[in-house]
Amino acid sequence: MPLVRIDLADSRPADLRRAIADGVHDALVAVVGIPAGDRFQLLTAHPAGELVFDADYLGVRRMDVVYVQITLVAGRPRPLKVELFRRIAANLAAVGVRPEDVHVTLTENTVEDWSVGNGEAQLLALGPVAGTAG
């Protein structure tokens, strides 16, 4: 049920793009505990100039940022989010993305805000959401 938007430079080759998408998903499965099948991702490859970022804000030396914006159901505790950030950066480092270049943002909604097909609101009947106390 997370929806993951990944925006990156079109100079990154297609197989790397896929490895990045895999790395983000694997982190969500490992840290948040979502099912492996709960994968919904949108990649957008941008030409030079469309991705703007500061080269050293907060002392992080950025060269080629990968933006990861994750929409997910609210309720994951702070330590889990902190670990999710760490794991995403680690997984992306394993495929060759500098950790400095990994930018992650979370936006939360609720179980009634999702339809993963067939016009149904599947999360209303699913029970507790992975990674929450519920």
Next chain:
Amino acid sequence: MPLVRIDLADSRPADLRRAIADGVHDALVAVVGIPAGDRFQLLTAHPAGELVFDADYLGVRRMDVVYVQITLVAGRPRPLKVELFRRIAANLAAVGVRPEDVHVTLTENTVEDWSVGNGEAQLLALGPVAGTAG
């Protein structure tokens, strides 16, 4: 005032893309009760490989997902959201999109989070938002 992002495969022809956008908007008008003129939509057509999804998560057989992400003012009750999902899928089925392939996510904000032009925050003066008890 909803802002609607629609991400779909670039293999879907331009007239179908427009019909999909129409179908989503018509559902918002019919179910949520927004004015017909309250239409703000962003389509992005993605090359193969940029839209990632599981082929049968929760038993839904997906082949070519259309992602619909709607940002809207909070306050719409759950039954209205459930009906909105149903109607979007029905409208898109009417133009040839498999219901299994319709993925919808809602993200909420407030009336003070919108400017629909001229640098003004129009919703602050509009009165109750369609579809809410307010």
Next chain:
Amino acid sequence: MPLVRIDLADSRPADLRRAIADGVHDALVAVVGIPAGDRFQLLTAHPAGELVFDADYLGVRRMDVVYVQITLVAGRPRPLKVELFRRIAANLAAVGVRPEDVHVTLTENTVEDWSVGNGEAQLLALGPVAGTAG
């Protein structure tokens, strides 16, 4: 820390796109008080037909909408948001964008929802967020 998505027509030339991005950022710095280095922006240039909007909803005569969607930490008071909308439209007018064509949406999250690199959740240690009472 705001994440800024700007979606506009690909008929707008590259130097104007950059000027628009600058104008949005300058408004955030001037009105919200974020550091100049806190700049993270995603531009997407859309071909004709991908940006859909009503030509006069709420009496605003739109011709070529620039969509600005800003994700930011919650807590900015309403008057600051109102001034932000005003300033963005003014800055964009200064580079040739009709104020009627400037559409802005805000979506809020929290300090635990950001990693600006290195897999760290930097905002947890930063202290009060600019523009909030905190």
